[in-house]
Amino acid sequence: MHAKKLLFSVLLLLIAIPKRDASTMPQIVIRPSPGEEMILAVADVQPLKTDQSAKLAPMLKTFDEVLWEDLKFSGFFTLGGKSFYPPQPIVRAEDINYDAWSTVPFKISFLTAGTMELSGKDLIAEMHIFDMKQRTMSFAQRISGDTDQVRSIAHRWADDIVYRLTAGASHGIASTRIAYSSRRGDPKEIYVMDYDGNDQRAFTRNGSLNLFPSWSSDNTKLAFISYRTGKPEINLYSYLDGAHLPYPMFNSFVSKPMISPDGQRLVFAMRSPRGNADIYTSKLDGTDRRDLTNSSAINTDPTWSPSGSQIAFISERDGTPQIYLCDSDGANVRRIVKEGGDADWPAWSPDGRWIAFHWKPRMAENYDIYIAEVSTGQIRQITSDSGSNECPAWAPDGRHLAFQSNRTGIDQIFIMLADTNNPDLRMVTSQGANTCPAWGGYARK
């Protein structure tokens, strides 16, 4: 009986465990080595039907420009200059003269090309990636939208290229959005824009001060502080339909609300009954409020770790504002940056490895953006020598940062690759004064 049972178990195991049979399995041998660059060629998109050429011309131009800038800013690729491309437009796969392409003065890994057509009110792009080594098509996508959505169509194709050609290292940030606080006249409203500064739209229109926006991890909600009733209040809104979600007034000074990664709780700073500021969490309806820091020092600027198990915040318990971490229940408080000076505005990277913040040494006038490695506390400077650079926010790829800078004389939002060796810096706002950027998560597919 026992032997039968054993035999049955062994049979079950043989069925359950995937067998690594080399004869039936595709086997690929790779030799990873650091530092290899991937060169992309970005051929101009062509009208599918010649009789639509004139009507499509401005859209084709916009598509080409947006795709180029998206791919360049992704930081993953080197883009081969268009002036070296063979002149033959690519409408069909057979239009690619691989021999001619092989004579350009750089070794192209992949080529993107495609067509666009108008069909009624729809704009349809048929895009392809060609493998220039194997001389085959790698993948394709048909993307459609309204005729005023050409930028979005280009962003989606850029994101698809990034996702597939980085083997999933990033989902692409081209379709992401940034919320920020914008002063245009007296009020400061919450605005939302495309990551590259296009399509800036007011989210609040209450004529008051609206500050410190942050996104829920699924991009469906915005939390921020509003003075619309005369006192600072935590405001929660659905980003999908603009509905104001109920949250109680605490009749105290509140600041920097942020929804937890699981969407269940809110962390914020609030003046405690002792008169200092403490870090609190609550449920999204304001109940179950807990004081995490419960100290006599000033504690502000909380931010969740990507797992939601920890919170980083600023505390002056050692005399100057410094970055501390605690568990999500307030336990295990420890300081991570030891350099002194003034540190503020911690922002945890999506992979949990880094905390970005703005910092200035004692006696310095301006802040700069730094990142600290959470495990070691070692810091790395990201911006330098140009105005005061503050309030960093990570893009969902964990490679780019948005921040505010007054380097032009007035605060504006900048975005950059968080790599001091390759700082592709772009100013993405110019109207009014713009502060407190919050970079939304990956766009939902």
Added chain:
Amino acid sequence: MGDSWYARVVEARIGQAWIKPIGVQGRIEIVYSFLVADDGRIYGTKLEKSSGNDALDLTALRAINSANPLAAPPPELRSRSLQFTCQFVYPPDKEPSIAKE
């Protein structure tokens, strides 16, 4: 399948994540194998050839783990367990990297 674009981008991703060994004398070679599910998830990682130094082997394992999950394999590579053999060689050989069936 052979020298597929997918193999090359996986190679590039793991290569970028591999932190070069410092102060290593002579040539080292570490070989891991792993399987890739249809959704890009890496599983069944196995050390096939050790460098003889556990710490060095770990640098390669970290690079593979940091690349998990990969982008989903293209349709022509799905529906079967896709096995990668991943040779970490340092200093890199002069000939170009190979990805073959």
